Amino acid sequence: MPTLVTDPPFGRDGREIRLMPQLSAYPDTQPSLTAQVFERLRADIIDCRLQPEARLRLEELRERYGAGASPIREALMRLEVEGLVILEQNRGFRVSPISRAHLIDLTANRIEIEGLALKWAIECGGVEWEAEIIGAFHRLTRQEKSERDEPGQISEGWKKEHRAFHRALVGGCGSPILLSIQEALFDQAERYVALSIARRAVPRNDVAEHKRIMDAVIARDIGRAVEANRVHIERTTEKVLATLQALAA
């Protein structure tokens, strides 16, 4: 079974260049335990199965994820840099707190970062990029937002397609750095949405908002696209702020 000749992603080390790498040297290795724990922890935090400020005791996490101390701490260290977790010296980890101030900061930054990414994408994205967006939008509209059995819940499928759509929008910007920033901020924001939903807020219908962004992007109208994106982000934040407010009261 011949390996497809793809650009070898890494390892451009004189010593490592071989005419034909042994197949066994590049198996589809399953992700390391650290990587698995990282993904699960990240998802659990974003979806608020682990609540803001919840203590993350090592013993509990070992139980929950079936791993030793090392992979778990390594995953937590990554999450701390991404802002989903905080570490207090010798006092362990907890899920990052949420707050009005943080949400507002996050929103302002998302508007700017995504706006910039949109601008660059419109300036330099090609047809392939446009096609991705249109495809992603189609998949998003064909996806039920709420689960049939749990009406006040956003479906996993919808969340996935929603993320994919936003990713497609900025995907043509040509800047890996900007994309990674965008993704980190998106993750953080999702946490607030999950929280708002968990508080029985009714999911809102935002198909029109998404369509407006897409239309402006396809029309290559930077100003309109950035503006539509701003509106979309701000609407979401307003909704979340309202439920947070109601909760505090």
Next chain:
Amino acid sequence: MPTLVTDPPFGRDGREIRLMPQLSAYPDTQPSLTAQVFERLRADIIDCRLQPEARLRLEELRERYGAGASPIREALMRLEVEGLVILEQNRGFRVSPISRAHLIDLTANRIEIEGLALKWAIECGGVEWEAEIIGAFHRLTRQEKSERDEPGQISEGWKKEHRAFHRALVGGCGSPILLSIQEALFDQAERYVALSIARRAVPRNDVAEHKRIMDAVIARDIGRAVEANRVHIERTTEKVLATLQALAA
């Protein structure tokens, strides 16, 4: 259940609120081994004592930093998220490669991110912020850029003050998120400068550039400040690109 809407940064846990915390509960704990290793590794990579693409073998690092596997791997995981290190599954870590493309991407992003931070800072920074800048500028100008004994080397002191000056400029923006992004990008960029210096490039005199930024900021002229900052960043990058070019040839 966590309270949602108050803003104090940490530890807003009913149980932890005490009238007067016991002193012994908050000692000046010395940083954990992980934290120490992280700082040293980060510095070694930024200053190119660990060269781009160098393999980071666990055993060597244990030797170098006098620590066990856990702290070192934890530090490396953090650095990977920050982009200073890359991890290849089961094949270990190496220092992130450098490239023209990456430097150019970095530069474009720095111009935008720092520009935005400058804008926000000018809009909402107070007198204290202005004073910090003026102080930082003063310290920077009083610091020798080159070491007396090593003329083609940038002094540690200057690098520290230079970082502090740029930090002071954006420090008033009021956005912790934007500041953390700015810092991460600054770190990455420093690596290229260090590399260029290591290649015997003569440090350039950029006092005037810094002064131009500061004057515009103090005059609260957003356009001029952002423009001056853009010029400063681009000049640095041009210099680095030139030495990289010469190196490749």
Next chain:
DNA sequence: AGTCAATATATTTTCGAAAATTCTCTTGTT
């Protein structure tokens, strides 16, 4: 020679327990 398989070596990844630190609870003192 060149390829392949099998083996040996090197390296990363993971675990379980020891060491260090923080937290909790009791007891004694003013």
Next chain:
DNA sequence: AACAAGAGAATTTTCGAAAATATATTGACT
């Protein structure tokens, strides 16, 4: 009652070695 000190428990941090994986080497076969 309030506070401080100290023993004991809980938890985090770190280590050293085992398990898993990747790389290098050897030797047989074409």
